[in-house]
Amino acid sequence: MxxxxxxxxxxxxxxxxxxxxxxxxxxxxxxxxxxxxxxxxxxxxxxxxxxxxxVKIAPIQRKYAVVMGVEAQTINIPLFKFIDKWIETPYKMGGETKSGIDCSFFAQYLFHDVYGNLIERTAQKQFDAPSTSKFLGQKYLVEGDLLFFNLEGSEFMPITHVGVYLGNGRFVHSTARRAANGKNGVQISNLKSQHWQKLFVAAGRKPNPIRNIEN
Incomplete structure (x- = not known):
């Protein structure tokens, strides 16, 4: 009573x-x-x-909200838990393990584990796949879109790199390029930087990825 x-x-x-x-x-x-x-x-x-x-904020949300520059409650918990397991894993051409992983396998693995979607193994095949709806307007990007790059930023040249868009101009990828901490491999980068803008070819959206599973 x-x-x-x-x-x-x-x-x-x-x-x-x-x-x-x-x-x-x-x-x-x-x-x-x-x-x-x-x-x-x-x-x-x-x-x-x-x-x-x-409305309680999970530690993973608090951690990556700072990196992403967004409100903590907008952080997709399953996505960033996956990223957190792989962050700073070294880059290795053809690599598929924690000792070294390349860009396309990282994207494939992320799509499978986070979005429940099995996509192609290589960046070129991911780009060429009929299920990939390509577009150029970066203002239309949403979480889970693929980002395709090459040294010329040209759709007429082979695709040599791929990342996954996270939001607020950031994307996650495994790259041979070293980050500010001096390490290469899995990292979150700023798409708006001059370097990545120069290499950007197009974005690609796969059908119906499962987003924000725990949010």
Whole structure:
């Protein structure tokens, strides 16, 4: 029995004692209403607690919100848990393990584990696949879009690199290019940088990736 319910009962009893004309029936009705109000209040508290639980920020969200420059609650937990397992894994042409991984296998592995979608093995095949809807407008990018690059930034040259767009101008990839920390491999880069803009060929969207599984 909560404090509000107890207070209501005491008030009703006091009024009943002080009022000579008060009936037993009126007192019982008032007590029943007080009980209903108490139950309603308890349910409201439960809902409020559930909402507070939902807005709790996971450590992985807090960590990558800083890297991404976004609000923590917008971080896709399964996606960034996957990235966190692979971050700074060295780059290796043809590599498919934690000792070394290349760009296309990293993209393939990410799509399989995070989005439940098995895509092609090489960057060129990912680019050429009929299921890849290609576009140039970077303002239309959404999480999970593939980003294709080559040394000339030309669609008429072979695709030599691929990454996965994350949002807010950032993408994740495995690259031989060294990051600010001096390490190559799996890293989050800024698509808007002069280097990546020069190499950018096109974006590609695969059909119906499963996004934000735990958010």
């Amino acid at each position: 909560n404090i509000l319910y107890k207070a209501l009962i005491l008030l009703i009893l006091f009024v009943g004692i002080m009022s000579c004309g008060s009936s037993r029936k009126a007192l019982e009705e008032a007590l029943a209403q007080a009980k209903k109000d108490s139950i309603a209040l308890a349910k409201l508290k439960e809902k409020s607690a559930d909402k507070l639980e939902q």
